[in-house]
Amino acid sequence: MNLTLKIWRQKNSADKGALKEYKISNISEDMSFLEMLDVLNEELSEKGEDPVHFDHDCREGICGMCSLYIDGKPHGPQQTTTCQLHMRSFKDGDVITIEPWRAKSFPVLKDLVVDRSSFDRIIQAGGYVSVNTGGVPDANEIPISKSIADLAMDAAQCIGCGACVAACKNASAMLFTSAKISQLALLPQGQVERKVRAEKMVAQMDAEGFGACTNTGACEAECPKGISITNIARMNREYFSAIASSDNV
Amino acid sequence: MSWVSKTLSSTLGQKVLMALTGLFLILFLVVHLAGNLQLLFPDGGESFNKYAANMANNPLIRVVSIGNFAFILIHVIYSIILTKRNKQSRPVAYAVSKSSTNSAWASRNMGILGTIILIFLLVHLKGFYYEVKFGSVPMASYDGEEYKDVFAIVANAYSNILYVAFYVVSMGFLAFHLSHGFASAFQTLGLNHVKYSPLIRKVGLGFSILIPALFALIPLVMFFQNQ
Numbered sequence: 001m002n003l004t005l006k007i008w009r010q011k012n013s014a015d016k017g018a019l020k021e022y023k024i025s026n027i028s029e030d031m032s033f034l035e036m037l038d039v040l041n042e043e044l045s046e047k048g049e050d051p052v053h054f055d056h057d058c059r060e061g062i063c064g065m066c067s068l069y070i071d072g073k074p075h076g077p078q079q080t081t082t083c084q085l086h087m088r089s090f091k092d093g094d095v096i097t098i099e100p101w102r103a104k105s106f107p108v109l110k111d112l113v114v115d116r117s118s119f120d121r122i123i124q125a126g127g128y129v130s131v132n133t134g135g136v137p138d139a140n141e142i143p144i145s146k147s148i149a150d151l152a153m154d155a156a157q158c159i160g161c162g163a164c165v166a167a168c169k170n171a172s173a174m175l176f177t178s179a180k181i182s183q184l185a186l187l188p189q190g191q192v193e194r195k196v197r198a199e200k201m202v203a204q205m206d207a208e209g210f211g212a213c214t215n216t217g218a219c220e221a222e223c224p225k226g227i228s229i230t231n232i233a234r235m236n237r238e239y240f241s242a243i244a245s246s247d248n249v
Numbered sequence: 250m251s252w253v254s255k256t257l258s259s260t261l262g263q264k265v266l267m268a269l270t271g272l273f274l275i276l277f278l279v280v281h282l283a284g285n286l287q288l289l290f291p292d293g294g295e296s297f298n299k300y301a302a303n304m305a306n307n308p309l310i311r312v313v314s315i316g317n318f319a320f321i322l323i324h325v326i327y328s329i330i331l332t333k334r335n336k337q338s339r340p341v342a343y344a345v346s347k348s349s350t351n352s353a354w355a356s357r358n359m360g361i362l363g364t365i366i367l368i369f370l371l372v373h374l375k376g377f378y379y380e381v382k383f384g385s386v387p388m389a390s391y392d393g394e395e396y397k398d399v400f401a402i403v404a405n406a407y408s409n410i411l412y413v414a415f416y417v418v419s420m421g422f423l424a425f426h427l428s429h430g431f432a433s434a435f436q437t438l439g440l441n442h443v444k445y446s447p448l449i450r451k452v453g454l455g456f457s458i459l460i461p462a463l464f465a466l467i468p469l470v471m472f473f474q475n476q
């Protein structure tokens with residue numbers, strides 16, 4: 001198929017940047033979206049032009065690096081990661097607009113690459129267990145019901161790609177932060193630091209400049225891993241009970 | 250910073266204030282509507298005027314009414330703080346955005362809807378609250394007792410087609426605000442549960458249609474009674 005691409009080009013974080021149009025032809029519908037961009041970049045390199053920069057790593061939907069805002073939606077028309085999106089989701093003659101995630105807390109570094117280290121700092125603020133929980137436990141040794149373990153695993157599906165922030169009209173990081181708080185708050189190993197974790201991670205999320213939540217549900221609808229906004233309600237509960245009962249005055 | 254001021258400057262703390270004040274205002278709407286419906290009693294305004302006098306003289310209602318003004322103020326102030334923060338969190342807009350495929354219009358426009366409701370509230374308070382409290386009000390007497398004829402003021406306002414239209418349209422915007430706000434407040438408070446959330450959403454939708462519709466019915470009926 002033949003396509004017209006409108007791609008955000010920006011030399012560096014100080015540059016203003018603009019959408020630039022490219023024509024691309026002979027694209028197979030079996031290609032992934034990133035492979036299609038690889039083809040474009042080869043053509044650009046041969047012409048001596050600067051290839052389009054974009055983030056990617058595993059290309060199998062598990063690392064969370066790929067991050068393109070395609071035709072008005074994070075990761076494009078399907079609820080999956082950009083690397084798992086295939087050209088069969090498009091048709092011959094389509095005009096496809098490709099933009100970076102847009103958020104104050106995700107500054108553009110170059111073209112479609114954004115700096116998501118704000119997410120790392122939220123994790124660093126408390127998204128870990130620092131008490132000794134011993135070695136790998138034997139099966140069924142830890143008293144926890146399957147349904148709770150499932151909820152924790154569902155939250156742990158989050159790959160930190162930032163599609164929730166990209167989708168949210170407020171560029172809010174609440175879905176991400178709530179998943180990271182939930183996956184530990186639900187498990188016995190997470191109890192010791194439960195309160196301080198909720199307080200610190202929410203504080204860091206605010207300090208990074210992400211917006212607040214208006215409960216639009218856009219994050220959940222666009223999340224490639226189907227993280228539910230019930231996690232946001234859980235984070236709110238965790239935060240309020242921590243604020244009300246922690247020793248942290 | 251103390252833990253209280255720290256909480257109130259956090260996004261979650263501010264959202265709780267929005268949710269609590271919003272839910273209080275929802276409760277207030279029900280009480281207010283129950284009172285207003287007496288405007289439609291076919292007794293020339295007697296029961297409404299007596300009710301209005303009772304409200305004005307009851308010390309408990311006076312306290313609640315001050316609280317109500319405070320809650321509106323808190324709701325508005327924090328809506329400005331949050332909406333401003335939310336706008337600043339995305340300094341560069343997308344060239345193409347298909348947000349209508351992932352979220353409801355009302356949920357994305359609570360600030361605009363709220364601003365329209367605020368304008369309505371100011372006109373509404375100027376026309377009724379202020380007039381009744383500080384303006385010159387005609388008197389009506391029932392069983393030898395004198396009452397402010399609030400009914401006459403309302404009936405007079407609702408004889409103006411423009412005022413009626415403004416009132417009805419504003420209730421439409423209130424309906425949209427509530428269509429998202431009702432259930433949203435529960436989610437903000439962390440009250441999300443597989444058993445109850447679907448029910449809350451249904452009740453919220455019903456509430457957001459029924460209550461504004463009944464509010465809008467009153468000026469419409471009074472306008473046509475006047476013709």
Ligand code: HEM
Nearest residue numbers: 214267268271274275328359360363364367430433434437
């Ligand atoms: C009768 C009047 C009103 C009622 C019953 C009401 C109710 C509510 C409720 C229940 C919410 C949901 C809170 C949450 O998501 O946790 C809400 C949100 C909101 N309200 Fe109101 N409201 C009223 C008037 C206003 C006014 C006058 C304004 C502003 C000028 C306003 C602005 C907002 C905004 C901006 C939000 C969304 C906040 C956010 O989530 O970011 N509202 N309202």
Ligand code: FES
Nearest residue numbers: 059063064066083
């Ligand atoms: S490149 Fe790893 S998830 Fe897409």
